[in-house]
Amino acid sequence: MKTVLVVDDSRIVRKVARRILEGLGFAVDEAENGAEALAACRSRLPDGILLDWNMPVMNGIEFLHALRSEFGLGEPRVVFCTTESELDAIQRAIEGGANEYIMKPFDAEIIESKFQQVGLL
Amino acid sequence: MNAASFSALAEFLHARSGIVLTPDKAYLVETRLAPLMRREGCADLGALVAKVKAALSGPIADEVVELMTTNETLFFRDGKPFEHLRQQVLPKLAAARGPRGVIRVWSAACSTGQEAFSVAMTALEIAPALAGCRVEILGTDLSREVLRRAETGRFSQFEVQRGLPITMLTKYFRKDGSEWVVKDEVRALVSFREWNLLRPPQPLGRFDVVLLRNVLIYFDQPTKTRVLENVASVLAKDGVLYLGGAETVLGISSRFAPLDGARSAYALV
Ligand SMILES: C[S@@+](CC[C@H](N)C(=O)[O-])C[C@H]1O[C@@H](n2cnc3c(N)ncnc32)[C@H](O)[C@@H]1O
Numbered sequence: 001m002k003t004v005l006v007v008d009d010s011r012i013v014r015k016v017a018r019r020i021l022e023g024l025g026f027a028v029d030e031a032e033n034g035a036e037a038l039a040a041c042r043s044r045l046p047d048g049i050l051l052d053w054n055m056p057v058m059n060g061i062e063f064l065h066a067l068r069s070e071f072g073l074g075e076p077r078v079v080f081c082t083t084e085s086e087l088d089a090i091q092r093a094i095e096g097g098a099n100e101y102i103m104k105p106f107d108a109e110i111i112e113s114k115f116q117q118v119g120l121l
Numbered sequence: 122m123n124a125a126s127f128s129a130l131a132e133f134l135h136a137r138s139g140i141v142l143t144p145d146k147a148y149l150v151e152t153r154l155a156p157l158m159r160r161e162g163c164a165d166l167g168a169l170v171a172k173v174k175a176a177l178s179g180p181i182a183d184e185v186v187e188l189m190t191t192n193e194t195l196f197f198r199d200g201k202p203f204e205h206l207r208q209q210v211l212p213k214l215a216a217a218r219g220p221r222g223v224i225r226v227w228s229a230a231c232s233t234g235q236e237a238f239s240v241a242m243t244a245l246e247i248a249p250a251l252a253g254c255r256v257e258i259l260g261t262d263l264s265r266e267v268l269r270r271a272e273t274g275r276f277s278q279f280e281v282q283r284g285l286p287i288t289m290l291t292k293y294f295r296k297d298g299s300e301w302v303v304k305d306e307v308r309a310l311v312s313f314r315e316w317n318l319l320r321p322p323q324p325l326g327r328f329d330v331v332l333l334r335n336v337l338i339y340f341d342q343p344t345k346t347r348v349l350e351n352v353a354s355v356l357a358k359d360g361v362l363y364l365g366g367a368e369t370v371l372g373i374s375s376r377f378a379p380l381d382g383a384r385s386a387y388a389l390v
Contacts, residue, residue, distance in 0.1 A: 069253075080241070085278065085296075090290070091291055098287075100286070100287050102282060103278050113283050113284055114282070117287075
C-alpha cells in the first residue's frame with residue numbers, strides 16, 4: 001500500500017484529505033507543520049506528500065527545500081495544496097521541486113486527478 | 122410527470138439531436154427544465170412541450186435541446202489520445218503534409234472547449250517536430266451556451282485543476298481575477314462553430330484528426346451509425362478518429378478499424 005503524508009496546520013483539512021486519500025487506497029499519515037513532516041520523513045519516507053504552504057514553525061516551501069536537499073529530487077512526490085493561487089507562487093513551488101499543485105478549495109476529484117498526474121495512481 | 126408529455130419531449134429531442142431519453146431519465150428532465158418552465162410560466166411539462174411544438178425551430182425549442190445535453194468535460198480527458206497525438210499522429214501527419222501544410226483537427230462535440238484547447242497545447246508542445254506544418258483546430262457543438270463559454274477561453278479554478286498538469290497551466294494560461302484564460306498562442310489555433318452532428322459535415326471541410334468523444338453514448342444505434350458515416354465522409358485517408366473510453370465502432374460502422382496499439386483510436390478501412 002502506498003503512503004501519503006498530509007501536512008497541514010488545519011485539523012479539518014487533514015481530516016478531509018485523509019478521508020479522500022484513504023478512499024483512493026493510500027495509507028495516510030499526518031503532520032501539523034514542516035518540522036513535524038521532516039521528522040516523519042526521516043523516520044520513514046512516504047510515497048507522496050500533500051503539502052500546505054502557510055503553516056507555523058516551518059512552512060511548506062521551507063519544508064520542500066529541506067526535503068529535496070536531504071533526500072534528492074525524485075522521491076517522494078510532492079503535491080502542494082494551498083490557498084496561494086498566484087502564478088509566481090506556483091512557479092516558486094515548481095522550482096522548489098513540487099510535482100503538482102492544488103489551489104484550495106479542493107475536492108476528491110481534484111486530489112485524484114493530481115495524484116494520477118504525479119504517477120501515484 | 123405526465124407520460125405522454127415525457128414521450129413527446131423524448132421524441133422531439135431525439136429528432137433534433139439524436140439524444141435518447143429513456144424513462145429512467147425523468148429526474149433529469151425535471152431538474153434541467155424546471156428553471157425554463159418557471160421562466161416561461163409553464164405549469165407542467167405538457168405546457169412546455171406545447172410551446173416547443175408551436176415553434177419547432179424557435180428559441181424555446183433550441184433552449185430545451187441545449188438544456189438536455191450533458192456537457193461534462195475536462196482537459197486531457199483520458200490522457201492516452203493526447204499522448205498518441207503527440208508521439209505519433211501529429212508528427213506523422215506533419216511529415217506527410219510538409220512544412221507549408223496544415224493539419225486540421227475537429228473536436229466534434231467540444232462542449233466548453235477543454236478538448237480543443239488540449240489539442241492546441243499538445244501541438245505547441247511539439248512545435249519543432251511539426252517543422253512548420255500548421256495545426257488548425259475546429260471545435261463544434263450544438264449547444265450555443267457551451268460555445269459561448271469556449272470562445273472566451275476562460276476557465277474557473279476548479280476547471281483548470283481537472284486533468285491539466287500544473288506545468289501546462291503555468292505555461293499556457295494567464296490568471297485573470299479568480300479565473301484562468303488561455304494565452305493567445307493557444308487561442309489562435311482554435312476556432313468554434315455551432316454544428317449539429319446529424320448534419321452532413323461537408324461544409325466544415327476535410328479533417329486529418331477527428332475527436333468524437335463521449336457523445337455517441339447519448340445516441341441510439343442508428344444515430345451512431347449515421348454520425349460515424351458523417352465523420353468518415355470528411356476524414357482524410359490517413360486520418361485518425363478518436364472515440365471516448367466507453368465507445369466503439371464495432372458493430373456500428375464498418376468504415377473504421379481500430380488502430381494497432383492505441384485504445385480508442387481508429388482509421389478508415
Ligand atoms: C459530454 S460532452 C463531451 C465533451 C468532450 N468531447 C469530451 O469528451 O470531454 C458531449 C457534448 O455533445 C454535445 N452534443 C450532443 N448531441 C449533439 C449533436 N447532435 N450535435 C452536436 N453536438 C452534440 C453536447 O452539447 C455536449 O456538449
